[in-house]
Amino acid sequence: MTATAEPAARRDGAGEDPPAGGGRLGRVPEAFGGLFAALGLLCAAIALVEPLRRVLRPLVRGIDLLLVPISANLAYAVFLFLLAGATAARKKVAWWLVVVYLGLLVLSDALGLALGLYAQSLPSLILCGLLLALLLVARGEFYAASRRGAVWRALAVLLGGLAGAILLGWGLVLLFPGTLPADEHLAWAADRVCGGLVSSSSFAGHPPRAVTFVLGLLGALALLNAAATLFRSQRLEAALHGDEEARVRALLARYGDRDSLGYFATRRDKAVVFSPSGKAAVTYRVEVGVCLASGDPVGDPEAWPHAIAAWLDLARRYAWVPAVMGASEDGARAYARAGLGALQLGDEAILHVAGFDLDGRDMRVTRQAVHRVRRTGATCRIRRHATLGEREMEEIVDRADAWRDTETERGFSMALDRLGDPADGDCLLVEACGEDRRLLALLSFVPWGTDGVSLDLMRRDR
Structure with a gap:
């Protein structure tokens, strides 16, 4: 029997355990994720379908003035999609990114109003201020950790990717310059790869449309790699350490007759988490963001709920999706009581x-x-x-x-x-x-x- 599901309500705990939450604040990460996904879809649509740019121009201008810049650029759309996924997954680094961005917008709008430069900044100040306040109040809902050193790795990946994309784009412009003057080739390539953020001046010409699309795609790939590096979940070394295998074998010696698959918990390419009492344990492995447990918990059935809770807390801490494969009927019930759903896939053949x-x-x-x-x-x-x-x-x-x-x-x-x-x-x-x-x-x-x-x-x- 296999069990899969969304996490149940979080438990409060000390140290790095996810904080308690719920109610309306518990929906804040998903709401912001939906917002960024919608914005990313809008950017992708106007980037790929040119007639939509004219039709959606009032909407684009309104969002641009009130909240975030909207650009007909695939790189920006990709970034918004990744930010949406990381925000919905309750990544702490995504929370920081959005909070810093909204904070800078609020500061800019407030200065514009104070100096009398931007009278239209008031609606943006109100909206961004409310969103920033909501994020600050719901900061406890963003607890999922990313890999250590992810910020510096992501910055290195971004700079390296953009540099490579600009050089490759420069080569394409040299081959297919169109009406672009020779002295603007490099600047135009850099501007297109970076989504129009490099040069504020207009160019005297432009290469063919296909070159423009390819350079935007190269910028999108560079940004995709950097964002994936930034938002990637903490890696897990799938291995038993110290006396963990001996502790699992001790539990099997005492309770192993309950589960015909129990001995496979001693595989050394799995990690293990024990219940606080040490009387039960869940063995698991993390693959592509899925925290996959194998079979029933090992040990005393009365301690199974505590071992499962410890395993689910660990999965929530790193935004891993919890799942179980190969659980028995009793094990599936225990996982289901912890908030997972069960799906029957088959049964064992037992010879007496x-x-x-x-x-x-x-x-x-x-x-x-x-x-x-x-x-x-x-x-x-x-x-x-x-x-x-x-x-x-x-x-x-x-x-x-x-x-x-x-x-x-x-x-x-x-x-x-x-x-x-x-x-x-x-x-x-x-x-x-x-x-x-x-x-x-x-x-x-x-x-x-x-x-x-x-x-x-x-x-x-x-």
């Missing part, structure tokens, strides 16, 4: 060995397969991994790697992603050998409690 046989009509296909293998003279051997010598295990690993269909191992919540590790001595190896004792196929099972095993690896000679 003591009562299993090949008789009956339903087992006819299986019975035929057994007879075919038996006629080849193949035999079966079952051993614990710990009973194999080092050299013999190396040969098993080599065969398993050679028989794998793809380079990437699949099965995040149902595969161990390692074979022959000394820590997995209790795992069970099942080998099918031919009459000449040559290995034909193998299965590897991980422990399930004290009297069960769960399939991990299945490989065969092609």
